[in-house]
Amino acid sequence: MKSLALTGSIGMGKSTVAAMFADAGIPVFDADATVRALQGPGGRLVPLIEARFPGTTKQGAVDRDALSAAVLHDPDELAALEAIVHPAVHHERTRFIVEHGNAPALLFDIPLLFETRGDAAFDHVIVVSAPAALQRERVLARPGMTQAKMEHILSRQLPDADKRARADFVIDTSGPLEATRAQVQRILACLDLKTGV
Template identity: 50%
Template sequence: MTGTGRPFVLGLTGSAGMGKTTAAAMLREAGCAVWDADAAVHRLYAPGGAAVPLIAALRPDAVREGAVDRGRLRAALTADPALWSRIEAAVHPLVAQDRERFLAGLQTGGVAVLEVPLLYETGLDALCDGVAVVSAPAAVQRARLRARGLEEAAIEALLARQMPDAEKRARADWVIPGTTFEAARQAVQDILAAIAARQAARAQGKAGER
């Protein structure tokens, strides 16, 4: 993963329970800088986080001991889906600021990853040079979500907000199988090799223009 100029920005997405965290860890181990949208939200929801007073104003019962209780907030969102838009309007600008700080601090060359569950849904694919979608069969996905303690109503509410997996796969530049560790690792290696080839070709083209 060498190169000159700005980094290649890779969007990493996929519906809940598909295996994005595993793929992101592989990319991080390979030397990529990774920005995790969910981790940014966790920071904002933690004690002293900038989103805590905003959530408290919308849903006081979702804040406990100075932090957002994600379980209570999830229950509130399941009971009142209309609350989603108000939460997003409050929190998304803060998440965007966190993302912009990450992008502004990048070194030249290499690969930077934006790990965003709702990448296509929020139009953030426009910031990316390429997109990889992590995908697994629906039965595997739902089993993983149930293992996280989500009840069926919460799973349905979560998936209803996300673009169908088939559509994400159709739009993506690459698909990472979220079924086995070995398949995911091979796909990640192939993606990084393809990106390195693109960067080398771009650098060669610029050298030829001089």
């Protein structure tokens, strides 16, 4: 089984690319979606987060804006949150690997792959990229996004050029979806992964 990591800075089109791999029959583990489930209604991290960060949950789920405000500008608080979240995500990831033990490859969608030095654990790293102007346009179009919030997020991420330099494969998402899908198919062919698409 090949282990593939998919990463890229905010607004680069990573979710779109991950969906294309899933459409091609490659099981995808989405770290962000896992976190959302763990922190969503009935999620098992909700009581732990409320205990450590009082007032950051409501109606049985984490209030993401309140939690963000509590940790955004305090490295110690962010580290405390990560100490709650990361082990739970690791547990879910292990369960995903066991469930898909017969797959020819697994794709792990990990936004902060290089930043957490996680790239060494994978056979191949795929970076999703787009020109900075397009990235900015996409990010600022998101609900609730501000210039300041975007700049803070980008400050925690390795620059796109550095990610591309460290990638085994780069997918450019600046063109039409068909062009992006063709790049995904080329990678699958290069890795000799037979797919249904």
